[in-house]
Amino acid sequence: MSKYTFTSDGPLTGRLRVPGDKSISHRSLMFAGLAVGESRITGLLEGEDVLATAAAMRQLGADIEREGEGAWRVHGAGLGSLLEPRGALEMGNSGTSTRLMMGLLASHPITATFTGDASLSGRPMNRVIDPLSQMGASFEASSGGTLPCMLRGAAPAVPINYRLPVASAQVKSAVLLAGLNTPGITRVIEPVVTRDHTERMLTGFGAILEVGEDNGERVIGIHGEADLRPCDVIVPGDPSSAAFFIVAALLVPGSDLVIENVGLNPTRAGIITVLRHMGGSIEELDPREVGGEPVADLRVRHSALTGIDVDPAIVPSMVDEFPVLFVAAAFAKGTTRTTALEELRVKESDRIAVMAAALTGAGARVTENEDGLEIEGTGGEPLRGTGNAPVATHLDHRIAMSMAIAGLVSANGVQIDDTAPIATSFPTFMELLSGAAV
Ligand code: S3P
Secondary structure: OOOEEEOOOOOEEEEEEOOEOHHHHHHHHHHHHHOOOEEEEEOOOOOHHHHHHHHHHHHOOOEEEEEEOOEEEEEOOOOOOOOOOOOOEEOOOOHHHHHHHHHHHHOOOOEEEEEOOOOHHHOOOHHHHHHHHHOOOEEEEEOOOEEEEEEEOOOOOOOOEEEOOOOOHHHHHHHHHHHHOOOOEEEEEEOOOOOOHHHHHHHHOOOOEEEEEEOOEEEEEEEOOOOOOOOOEEOOEOHHHHHHHHHHHHHOOOOEEEEEEEEOOOOOOHHHHHHHHOOOEEEEEEEEEEOOEEEEEEEEEOOOOEOOEOOHHHHHHHOOOHHHHHHHHHOOEOEEEOOOOHHHHHOOOOHHHHHHHHHHHOOOEEEEEOOEEEEEOOOOOOEOOOOOOOEOOOOOHHHHHHHHHHHHOEOOOEEEOOOHHHHHOOOOHHHHHHHHEO
16 A cells, blocks of 8 residues: 655646557457457557456467567467466456456357456446356356356357447447357447447457447447457557546646647547536647547646536546546536436446545535535635545545545645555556646
8 A cells, every 4th residue: 555645736737648548458459369460559558457458368378468668569369269268367456357358258168267356356247247148158256246257158159139238338348249259240239329449449350340220229230250350559548547637737727738649539538528518728739540549639728617517418428537527526616416427336446435535535515416426616726635634545546546636736635545556547647747747
């Protein structure tokens, strides 16, 4: 456990570059590991979650080598030819690695056991166990459908049409990945659109997908027994990591910061829409395409924010950004209301309860509801801060980084109980933060 107190350190200025997108990084290693031949990845996020995916893909027979900073070479094992892992697949803190790899293995004749840290071992896996069981895989999970969990894949698996009961890109991706090695067409019906990196990237690796609409719902069909070919992937910067610096620059007086190479896929960029709606000055410079994803540099200037009612329809496109939005709301003028956030309760921590406690502890006025928070902002005045009563981050990287940003605008600073989890998604966070605030 390493405690740290974040305090005001002057405006954020200059330029910085956030690491590669976590969702795209996981998928690049998995899909390259399934293709026959060699793929190269540049801009890979070298955070612990992604390294857990790399280690697991190696255990399944892929040859994966780091060639330089963010530069990786993958020689795939081939779809249908994955090896049975010798030991347990250790997934650390990473829900994405676990759920997507359960999908991958569900249609291979393989038995594997998944384990994780205390946070991951409390998270629900039935959301993937249910559809993958319908496809023929079998599972022995710990009580309540949690890790450790043993999976026995089916060969051949059976294709299904699956309508997502929760808006989850992880569940969608698990079913589509199982469909890759399943005869026929496996379909996922998405009542609410979630991040679409799996669909975009699998097409690049040569899979055949049909994306259509039925009664206002998105339908994605994947043709099974696919032939995946290698593909070089350039990973754009992670908008979820950029969000911490966007909010920091909006809140700290005098800031004028350029964040380079930020992925702006519309299924991910909801936080920018909401912060602009609150009065945030966020300008897109040099919009371009990187690795099939829209990207721009963002110029962010200190702004007076106003509280708003956040439209529940935007939730899936910013599901990971609510902790830091709550911080922005705590400094806005007036009240910010958020609803439809039930999914936040089953992330790396219960992000509604944990952020309510953390912000209240720092002096903010917060009301916790079942499905969201109502936050009465200070109108730009600093919060009191936590002094020496550390924020409990519950092994949740995004809680730690969000409250770090709150510390920059709190009179007594904000102490975090443990900064170690930050390395799961953003190993350079502390370094970039001290470099930007000069
Ligand atoms: C992710 C999907 C989201 C998100 C997670 C990454 C992905 O989870 O919270 O950080 O890469 O597919 P859900 O799909 O479960 O909402």
